[in-house]
Amino acid sequence: MDHFVKWFRNSTPYINAHRGKTFVVCISGEAVAAPGFQDLAQDLTLLTSLGVRLVLVHGVGPQLAQRLAGAALELTHHEHIPVLPAAALPALKTAIGATRLDIEAAFSSGLPQTPMDGAGLRVVAGNFVIARPVGVRGGVDHHHSGEIRRLETVAIRQMLQQEAVVLLSPIGYSTTGEAFFLQTEAVATHAAIALGADKLIFLEEGEEEADARAGSNRPDQLDPGQAERLAGAAGFPPARRAAWMGCIQAGRGGVPRAHLIPRRREGALLQELFTRDGIGTLITAGKYDVVREATVEDIGGLLALIAPLEARGILVHRSREQLELEIGNFVVMQRDQAILACAALYGFADEDAGEIACVAVDPDYRELGLGHELLAHLEQRAWTRGLRRLFVLTTQTAHWFIEHGYRPARIEDLPVARQALYNYKRNSKVFLKTLEAAPATRRP
Ligand SMILES: CC(C)(COP(=O)(O)OP(=O)(O)OC[C@H]1O[C@@H](n2cnc3c(N)ncnc32)[C@H](O)[C@@H]1OP(=O)(O)O)[C@@H](O)C(=O)NCCC(=O)NCCS
Structure with a gap:
């Protein structure tokens, strides 16, 4: 009991600090497919109960790979950008649709004895991201691979004001009515900057990331310059680079705090946000001094x-x-x-x-x-x-x-x-x- 009281008291400054703030949280397709996703959805619901305005951005890695494989297609890359031919578009649409449904379902559960009981949370997804085609680069047509053109920030803010969770997918629509595949991390970063979010949070994948910071080389806090040097160093895992670069860009774009948190560690999100030392890596441009x-x-x-x-x-x-x-x-x-x-x-x-x-x-x-x-x-x-x-x-x-x-x-x-x-x-x-x-x- 003592431990609980002490812990609860110590978390008060964080509860106060987070109330009314906008957080953009980016999760991978793996996170949605994982057995523990319901727990993560509960932790995110808890954040909204404490007054956090939540924008959730999801990836579709495994969901898309599975559907492409079913259609005997493969996602290729050119200069680190995916090339999505028109034939692969149905696979992308069904992968995104299914992932969205899984997320909506997880947020809709309201079993008694769980943090979701009575939460009545609304998840809103829609045409919030306007995209344009990547086009032809180095002679290669990227077809339905796109870049973000802008975000419908007014509409997103309205939804957040109504206490809905805004769900963004790695897809955007062009003014010509076509759909384009976007990089998940870029959607999250762009959203955090455009909305003037208080935090951008990436839940990182990777076995080694499941280790507590104390047991790994995970740095506690970096400024964007230090993070850039680290992410650019030889041997830095390529799969983690997009999230790190997103945090760096967000830091330089005015987002006060960007967090990289090991997703596989149970309760990592809450530990990062409500304990004194956190558990992940904080990238903050505030440390000029x-x-x-x-x-x-x-x-x-x-x-x-x-x-x-x-x-x-x-x-x-x-x-x-x-x-x-x-x-x-x-x-x-x-x-x-x-x-x-x-x-x-x-x-x-x-x-x-x-x-x-x-x-x-x-x-x-x-x-x-x-x-x-x-x-x-x-x-x-x-x-x-x-x-x-x-x-x-x-x-x-x-x-x-x-x-x-x-x-x-x-x-x-x-x-x-x-x-x-x-x-x-x-x-x-x-x-x-x-x-x-x-x-x-x-x-x-
Ligand atoms: C005390 C001092 C070091 C605080 O530095 P600072 O960088 O302004 O402090 P912070 O930004 O961390 O904190 C600011 C808060 O402290 C409060 N504060 C500042 N001086 C205070 C004082 N003398 N008594 C009580 N509160 C004080 C401010 O009102 C502010 O409160 P708020 O955020 O609720 O408005 C600075 O005011 C100073 O240099 N004072 C003169 C030297 C001195 O008194 N040193 C201590 C003797 S060892």
Whole structure:
């Protein structure tokens, strides 16, 4: 029970953060055909119950392959683009039709004792994607293979507003009334950008992807540049490239967060969205700022940042010499060449304790979460160094620390060595946070 209560409380910030947001979730045809699809549909239903506006994009890989094989046809590729002859179009239409029906059926179940009980969710599919033919490339006619021209975003938004799940298939219609086969990942990426979605989520296939991140080399968080380097490296699985490139493109196209989640891992979607560290890889362009250890070269920038705060009595005065001596304790957040923020962690290793000090954000960059990020970074550092009790002494910023989980403490609670240095004239308030688990690496 304790575990449940703790887990539920910890998930609250994520529930609040996701409410009213638009998520584009891309699943493969394999996911729909898999025995666990009903569970995935339940997890997606849960998202909508928590107020998420859901656009679901599905693939048709195995469904199409099966029907093409039945018609003694095969999908060929030219320059990584499928070539879909007119003879294969009926197979595509039946594959998409059948997959849509399976999805609609899964979302319609409402058995008692399941999360679907009483959900009454509507799934809406339609002619939301306008396409044009790929045409002839390198002398090869791609026939019914198409590219996305635009999305009917107004119509999709109306459906989302009515709390329906919008279902998009890898097919688009041209203004001449023809149907064209589209790449599923491209539909999802395009939809996320065009709708200004808050998240683009790919549920990735692959046995190795079923491993938890801890047991694999799956990176936790990347910016689009890092993700591009990784996806472009030799040995990167070609089957995963389209989803990765979609996340990169979405990140650059203004989608704040793109997630790659192992589909075969039970409950991966919920773990990614409602736990502190997630389970997949998050690609976010939000990380323009580099947090790094300070060096003596930063002292000029540090002084410029903290001197005005020292003058106002918010921070304790530190001379240039003192900063030089203590520079190893400082981290800075840098954008281009400018130092936007700094903070320090002083360790008292024999007491498993640390002091957070000198947290300062350039006034032009306040209230953007930089202070939060820096504090989270120092808490991570403290955790890795085995420091479990974190102190902070402050005169004017008490509430900010309280909001970050720090609780009032007494001077006697400070490490003995720090008590001796306590400045009674300054009369700072003491706050303490006990780290019980590794601090979160991601914000809600
Ligand atoms: C405190 C400080 C580091 C926060 O940095 P930041 O990047 O603006 O913080 P975040 O964006 O993560 O958080 C902003 C939130 O903190 C609140 N906040 C900022 N300063 C606060 C303070 N002194 N007391 C209480 N809340 C404060 C803001 O109102 C905002 O709340 P909201 O999102 O509910 O509107 C920054 O204001 C600063 O440099 N202050 C001067 C130096 C200082 O006081 N340092 C601490 C002494 S060690």
